[in-house]
Amino acid sequence: MTTADVAEVWRDEWGRVLALLVAQYRRLDLAEDALADAFEAATRTWPSRGAPANPAAWLLTAARRRVVDRLRAEAVAVRRHPLLQVEAEVQQRAHAVLADPGGLVPDERLRLLLLCAHPALAPEAAAALSLRLVLGVSTEDIARLFLTTTSTMAARLTRAKRKLVVAGVPLTVPDESHLAERVGVVASVAYLAFTAGYAPGSGPDPVRVDLAAEGIRLTRVALALLPGRRLLSALLALMLLQHSRRDARVDAAGADASLVLLPDQDRSRWHHDEIAEALGLLAEVISTDEDDADAPTRELTLQAVIAAEHATAATASQTRWDRIAVAYAELEELTGSAVVRMNRAVAVAEHQGPVAGLALLDGLDERLPVSHRLPATRAALLTRAGRCDAAAAAYDLAIERCGNDVERRHLRSARQALNGP
């Protein structure tokens, strides 16, 4: 077994083994450190001595030994009050599973997921903690994803764990009446992790885009633990569609990297296997009766429908902008969002011309006072309407507000092209 194989075991087994350790010992910090130590030992010994027959069982035993050592060292084998509230029955089952680690059950993992994606945590803290504890992503990578330093992220993770413990957040699966709401939190936490990878930073960073895939992985885990949840299927479809374009979005890496917008992207560089999977998921979501879908599910479904229209157009000019405009109109009615309105204006402009699009941008300025996207969108539509002076002024405002290198370079070249040959 190579180091890469150990990394693969890490990806596959981290969350399951950690969930069992947490259920038994009720100590998030101890369980996490012990499992990290166990993996470290595995990386040292497996490549030379060979991997054990059951890697998960080996890790569990090794981590468990470390937890027990630490508890002895602390001389507080039994806490005055349980730091994480766990039902006695869950603890007993975790004991049973630890005795027979062959049958790792998904239930503990679901509890761990719901613990991390808890509404008592700030969304970004919940997203970071879910990546760390449910997926085993390193603190360093999480810091890079969220554009912060490793030490700041480590402190943030510690605070989040502490909040869960001190506030008495239980390690339980709520009953059905509350579960739907909690699935909504899981979905927004996973989507936050995903979009963080695409959030404009101070410069281009292809690694952050790779890390966005951890948001997809979190959604896959959630869907496996909560099968049949349409919200999660719609979310997974949307993420896959957006992520499938990653290689075509940026041309040339490094300092010269520039953003390639959708119409100019080389569609052969899209990941068509991911698009196919997303379309399958979307068809499933839509085929179920739409009337009983809740608002978040409808919202994600509409967004996925729009992304799917783009993904299935053979060329940019064959895009069904009429259908996209209709989906955006529904989405705007559902959310009342100014950003949705702006995107709708773009779709309408493509279908009915720039003047119709510009009319939909009216009144958005006070609702989006710092966005560089609004003046950038207006500038593009004004250019197409032949109003170059107004377009130049809009580009200037967009360039002033834009904080991302790649995007700003793109805006500058569009502004220069106005002066024309």
Added chain:
Amino acid sequence: MQYAVLIYSDERLWTEASAEDRAAYHAAHTAFDEAVRSRAKMLGGEALVGVAAATTLRPGPGGARLVTDGPFAETAEQLGGFYLVDAPDLDTMVDLCDLLPHQYVLEVRPVADMSSAEDWLDAQP
């Protein structure tokens, strides 16, 4: 775990409430009280007289005490009452709080056990 549930609301919600609204508020508090008694333990709770009756003591210059009329902070929502509940966990506590009038802002705070070293360090002075 013991939790303090701090109730913040705009005082006009109560002073300007109709007889029906007041009955609805009472009913919500009664439902909360009953649910706490069955699923957790009620340790106490009181409603406070409005902030017009509040007196605030602040640190003054040179270590002196400054006594002033009015509440700690002039905000739209004011502390109007509290409950002290022993509940199994935060999810149960939040679920119980859902029975209280939804016009309230509710802050749920764990009560520190001053006999525990960890809580003692975490607790506010």
